[in-house]
Amino acid sequence: MSDDTDRTEELIEPARKLFAGPIAFLRSAPSLNFLPEADAPEIAFAGRSNVGKSSLLNALTNRNGLARTSNTPGRTQELNFFDIGGGAADESGETAPVMRLVDMPGYGFAKAPKDIVKKWRFLVNDYLRGRQVLRRALVLIDSRHGIKDVDREVMKMLDEAAVSYHLVLTKADKIKASELKAVTERTAAEAKTHVAAHPKLLVTSSEKDFGIAELRAAILEAIL
Numbered sequence: 001m002s003d004d005t006d007r008t009e010e011l012i013e014p015a016r017k018l019f020a021g022p023i024a025f026l027r028s029a030p031s032l033n034f035l036p037e038a039d040a041p042e043i044a045f046a047g048r049s050n051v052g053k054s055s056l057l058n059a060l061t062n063r064n065g066l067a068r069t070s071n072t073p074g075r076t077q078e079l080n081f082f083d084i085g086g087g088a089a090d091e092s093g094e095t096a097p098v099m100r101l102v103d104m105p106g107y108g109f110a111k112a113p114k115d116i117v118k119k120w121r122f123l124v125n126d127y128l129r130g131r132q133v134l135r136r137a138l139v140l141i142d143s144r145h146g147i148k149d150v151d152r153e154v155m156k157m158l159d160e161a162a163v164s165y166h167l168v169l170t171k172a173d174k175i176k177a178s179e180l181k182a183v184t185e186r187t188a189a190e191a192k193t194h195v196a197a198h199p200k201l202l203v204t205s206s207e208k209d210f211g212i213a214e215l216r217a218a219i220l221e222a223i224l
Helices: 003-020 053-061 067-071 114-130 149-161 177-191 212-223
Strands: 023-029 042-047 079-084 099-103 134-142 165-170
Touching: 003 212, 042 053, 042 114, 042 212, 053 079, 053 099, 053 165, 053 212, 079 114, 114 134, 114 149, 134 149, 134 212, 165 177
Parallel strands: 042 099, 042 134, 134 165
Antiparallel strands: 023 079, 079 099
């Protein structure tokens, strides 16, 4: 058994307990001025529209309606922050979360106006480059399609910002085992060509609860 596998096994139960604890939507940030205090480590989720990001967030947190909180009209092009767990109280008596999940707006929306796309790029790029508490990004890739050029643009953005990221295959239950094996191998091989990509590829299915425990463990490992 590899060291990576050992570490994942060690963290699965602590990660389950963390995500079984308090979880709450904190706020939406349409610009950097609205970011919450940088008082907890953050994990950012990125992915093409319809990649299954909301379903994955809901599966991670065992809360069916959590991600829908951030999908109300007007929030689709904002960064959405969720507090995970309760930490120690500060001098004001406020309790900081153990960590935060950051739901970034979906990209690859071909029909979006150019000014919306430009706003998204500036917001996400500025956040990725300037957020000191950002520990890792998760770039979601649809197993049925593999890495597309628009995903590569985001991966390049993360490489240039020196933000470590995992590639996460979603909807693994939607394709045959042989096809999943092939797309997994291709994705892992491409990840090795990106300087900020974590070597460990995560394969998930929100619908079948496959790979969710391992994803929670990877998130916990990133903030430790």
